[in-house]
Amino acid sequence: MIFQLIDSDREILETYCSSSSGKKDYIRCTVLLSLDQGKSAKELSEILGIDLSSIYNYVKSYHRSGLSGFISSNYLGFWSKLDSFELAALDKELHSHLHKNCQSIAYWIKENLGIDYAVKSLPSLMKRLGFSYKKTKKIPAKADKIIAKDIQVLIERLDSENAVLLYSDAVHPQWNTRSNYGWIPTGEEHEIKSISGRKRINLIGTVNIQNPSDILISESETVDSLSVREFLDKVEDAYLDKSKIYSVLDQASYFKSYLVQDWVYDPRIELIYLPTYSPNLNLIERLWKFMRKKIIDYEYYNTFQKFRANLLAFFEYIDDYEDELRTLLAPNFYIQFSKTNFY
Structure with missing residues (x-):
């Protein structure tokens, strides 16, 4: 027929x-x-x-x-x-x-x-007809400022420019246990000890898009313009062999302050600011989530010293997670459209 x-x-x-x-x-x-x-x-x-x-x-x-x-x-x-x-x-x-x-x-x-x-x-x-009346789902309003094609073009230029592309951010892990999901017998509870402490660690970090286990971490009493400047000094020293350093940052005030922008006198360094409210575009956000999963979720530390030691050890031995990081930190983003390049 x-x-x-x-x-x-x-x-x-x-x-x-x-x-x-x-x-x-x-x-x-x-x-x-x-x-x-x-x-x-x-x-x-x-x-x-x-x-x-x-x-x-x-x-x-x-x-x-x-x-x-x-x-x-x-x-x-x-x-x-x-x-x-x-x-x-x-x-x-x-x-x-x-x-x-x-x-x-x-x-x-x-x-x-x-x-x-x-x-x-x-x-x-x-x-x-299969429709429900519910809230719309929010996505970053300015996600169209950067697209995968722009990033890929920049990545392709890194070798010819002898350059490195870094994603940077601050994080403040708190000394406490975080509840999360796991396979638990039906009808039972899996209890994890927790504390009510508010002490936290202040870290600034950066990850190399070409080598996800190439991670630089700095601890400070507080994250402000001065600690950011000190961290960027370390970044500069860590990549003395590079002709160009692209550092991707979010719109946090301590990253955009005059103290930080005036400091960038070295023509090798270019600060690239992401659109506001777009953590999905910053690869290092995935690293922070991965860190919480491995070190904070499900774990109980009876002293702050143990909590801090385990957290810093995670970054010291980050090479142990190289295979997972290579997949996790691949430059794949949730993007809409783009009219503007960021470099």
Whole structure:
């Protein structure tokens, strides 16, 4: 059997099939879509467990009544005022555009389908179509300032420029146990001792994008402009063999202060500031999370000295995690679009 859908019908039928709640509706749509993709009637009969006559009847129904007649026949009661064709159109609209409330959806139905649909009846219809009323998910508003292509171009230039690209940030791990997930027998609890201490360690660190285990860490009493300047001095000394040092930083005040920016007199050093509220663009944030998982989560230290010693030992023996870090710190980011390069 040679069967082919009209392009516009194919798109609507795919949408309707994905939103269909009934098994019979789903099978009827799947038959047409599968035949359109080149599968034989015999194959479909065996796969779907239906007889060949049903398959031929579905095709005849489509040719005789068109798509509207095919998907709306005898299946209107459950969906109230909208037939299956109209439901498919609504489902496509809801997947394409965010409607803030049911009033907006009722207005769209009236304008595009010519049907007055009661606003109070729409919540149940939305649930049947597979939609929930919930909060939108926030992502960094300025993620489009940097894209993977920009970063890749810069990485490709590093060898020719004898340069290094570093991601830097401060972190303040607190002396306390953090609860986290684990496989625990159902109905039981896995208890971990904790303390109420507020003491913390202040660290500034940097990670080399080309060598994730090349990590420089500095501890200080507090993180401010002066401690950042001292840390950048260490960075400069650590890469004396490099002609160029790119240091990626966030918008923290101690990174952008005049004391820090005036200090950067060495033409080898270029400070690159990320957009505000975009920790997803700073690779070292992943290192901090990894550190917490390995050292802080699930562990109890009865003294601050033990907590500090284990934390610093983690960075001292960071090479032990080289394989994990190479995967974790790969330059893959959640990005939207970009119009501006950052270098």
